[in-house]
Amino acid sequence: MFTVFNEELDRIARDIRDRHFAYMRKETSEAELAAWQLEQFRRSVAYVKENSPFYRRHLADVAPESITALTPEQLATVPFTTKDDLRSAFEDMLSQPFNKAWIFYETTGTTGRSTPCPRDNIDSLNNNTTLTVYYDTILRQYGDHLIVGVSGPTELHAFGDTFGEVCRNLGHAVAKMWPHSPMVGYDRALKTLRELPANALFSTPGMALTLAKKARAAGLDPRRDFGLDVIMCTGELASPSLLENVGAVWGARAYNALYGSQESSVMGAATADGLLRTAPLLNVYEVIDPVTGQAVEPGADGVRHGELVLTALYQGSKPLIRYRTGDLVRLTPALPGAVVPAPTLEVLGRTRDVMVIGGRRISGYDLEDLLLTHPRGYVDYQIVIDAADGRDTLTLRLETPADDPEVRVDEQAVARDCRERLGVEVSFEYGPLGPITTTGAMVSWKAARVEDRRDGSIDRERAAALALTAGRAQ
Incomplete structure (x- = not known):
C-alpha cells in the first residue's frame, strides 16, 4: 500500500498492472508489443548511459536513437554486459544511489565478492506484477485464501520479500520460515507448516526434499500429516523428473515457479500448465552461441538453444543491458491458446556446467x-x-x-x-x-x-x- 502515499508511484503501479492485464487477456498484438519493447529498450539504454558510471563508459559509442529494430544485427551493435563486469564495476553498475532504493540485497558471495543488488519501487512494481498475474493462474486452483510457507536461503535475498508481496497481492497469508537459521531450524519450520496448516510452499527443490526428510525423521508422513497442495520451487535446477518426485513425496503439485537471480530479477515464471514462460513486459530475450557470441538461429521447430542474454525494459536501480546470464536455455515459441502468450523457457543449467x-x-x-x-x-x-x-x-x-x-x-x-x-x-x-x-x-x-x-x-x-x-x- 506504499503507493497511496506517492501519487506518481500510484499512477505507475496502475499503468503497469493494466498493461499486464491487457497482455494476459491477449489484447496486445505482436506488433504493439514489439513497438513497445523497442521504445523501452532505447529508453533503458539512454537511462543507464545517463545514470550509471559503468554504462556511461561501456556504451559510450551507442546512440539509443540508432536502434530502430530489435533484430540480431542491430542488437549486436550494443556490447554485452558480463558477470565479470558486475564483479569489477560493483556500485558503478548502479543507475541510482543506494539511498534511492527501498531495499538492499546482494549476491551470496560464496565463491567470490558479493555484488550489490538494491531494488527501488520501479524494480519491485514491475517484477512483482508479472509474478502476481502469472502465479494467479496457479494458486487460484487451490483456493482464494491460502496459507503459504516461504522458505528462502538468506535474509539478504529477495526470496521472502518478493513472494510475500506477490501472495499479499493475491489475498494469501504468508509465513516466512528460514530452516537454516539457528533461530528457526527444521523442527520449528515443520511445526509451523503443520499447525497452520500451510496449503502452499515456496522453496528450493532441495529444501522441499530436506523438509520431507526431516519430517520422516520425526515420525511424520509428509503426505498424511501436512496439508500442502502446491509447492512452488525456485533457486535451483529443476528438471521435470525432480519436480514430479517433489510432488510425489508431499502429495502435492510441484512447479518450477521462477527463473531469476539477484542481479537480473525475474527472467521467467510458471503458469497453470506447469510451463516456465518468459516475461516480455520485463525483458528482451536473446539466445546466443556461448562460444562465438553470435545469435542462434531457430531450428525447424522454432526452438533456439544456447546462452540466454537479456535486457531490462524498466528503469530502476540496476537495469542490465544485453546481460550474458551464463545459463543455457531452450526457448520455444508461444503455444496457441496458452494462458500466457509468451515463449516457453527451459533452463538447462550454466554454460560451464x-x-x-x-x-x-x-x-x-x-x-x-x-x-x-x-x-x-x-x-x-x-x-x-x-x-x-x-x-x-x-x-x-x-x-x-x-x-x-x-x-x-x-x-x-x-x-x-x-x-x-x-x-x-x-x-x-x-x-x-x-x-x-x-x-x-x-x-x-x-x-x-x-x-x-x-x-x-x-x-x-x-x-x-x-x-x-x-x-x-x-
Whole structure:
C-alpha cells in the first residue's frame, strides 16, 4: 500500500498492472508489443548511459536513437554486459544511489565478492506484477485464501520479500520460515507448516526434499500429516523428473515457479500448465552461441538453444543491458491458446556446467532428468561420475525413507536409459548423503549434486559448498 502515499508511484503501479492485464487477456498484438519493447529498450539504454558510471563508459559509442529494430544485427551493435563486469564495476553498475532504493540485497558471495543488488519501487512494481498475474493462474486452483510457507536461503535475498508481496497481492497469508537459521531450524519450520496448516510452499527443490526428510525423521508422513497442495520451487535446477518426485513425496503439485537471480530479477515464471514462460513486459530475450557470441538461429521447430542474454525494459536501480546470464536455455515459441502468450523457457543449467560423459555432451538439466525419470519417493539424491579402465561410469546415490511403501526405483529402466543416451553404465547406492546437497541455491547445482571424480581434484565451488555446510543449522 506504499503507493497511496506517492501519487506518481500510484499512477505507475496502475499503468503497469493494466498493461499486464491487457497482455494476459491477449489484447496486445505482436506488433504493439514489439513497438513497445523497442521504445523501452532505447529508453533503458539512454537511462543507464545517463545514470550509471559503468554504462556511461561501456556504451559510450551507442546512440539509443540508432536502434530502430530489435533484430540480431542491430542488437549486436550494443556490447554485452558480463558477470565479470558486475564483479569489477560493483556500485558503478548502479543507475541510482543506494539511498534511492527501498531495499538492499546482494549476491551470496560464496565463491567470490558479493555484488550489490538494491531494488527501488520501479524494480519491485514491475517484477512483482508479472509474478502476481502469472502465479494467479496457479494458486487460484487451490483456493482464494491460502496459507503459504516461504522458505528462502538468506535474509539478504529477495526470496521472502518478493513472494510475500506477490501472495499479499493475491489475498494469501504468508509465513516466512528460514530452516537454516539457528533461530528457526527444521523442527520449528515443520511445526509451523503443520499447525497452520500451510496449503502452499515456496522453496528450493532441495529444501522441499530436506523438509520431507526431516519430517520422516520425526515420525511424520509428509503426505498424511501436512496439508500442502502446491509447492512452488525456485533457486535451483529443476528438471521435470525432480519436480514430479517433489510432488510425489508431499502429495502435492510441484512447479518450477521462477527463473531469476539477484542481479537480473525475474527472467521467467510458471503458469497453470506447469510451463516456465518468459516475461516480455520485463525483458528482451536473446539466445546466443556461448562460444562465438553470435545469435542462434531457430531450428525447424522454432526452438533456439544456447546462452540466454537479456535486457531490462524498466528503469530502476540496476537495469542490465544485453546481460550474458551464463545459463543455457531452450526457448520455444508461444503455444496457441496458452494462458500466457509468451515463449516457453527451459533452463538447462550454466554454460560451464555442461558435462562430457561417455564422450557425449549433456546439460545438468538433461542429466538430472535422465537419471530421475524412474525413481520416486526419494528425499535426496546425488550423482557421482567416475572412470574405470578408461570408460566413464555413473553412480546414482539415493536417500529413501525405509518406512515409505510408495518408494520405487526401477534400476533396470535407469540403466537402460543411460546406456541409450550416454553409452555408460550406472550403479546405485542408498543411504544418507550429508548436508552438501542443501547448498545448490547458495553455490551451484553442480557443486551440490555432482561429484566428478575423474581428475581427482575438488573444484572451487565444491570446496565452497563443503565450507558452507559447516555454518548452517542442519
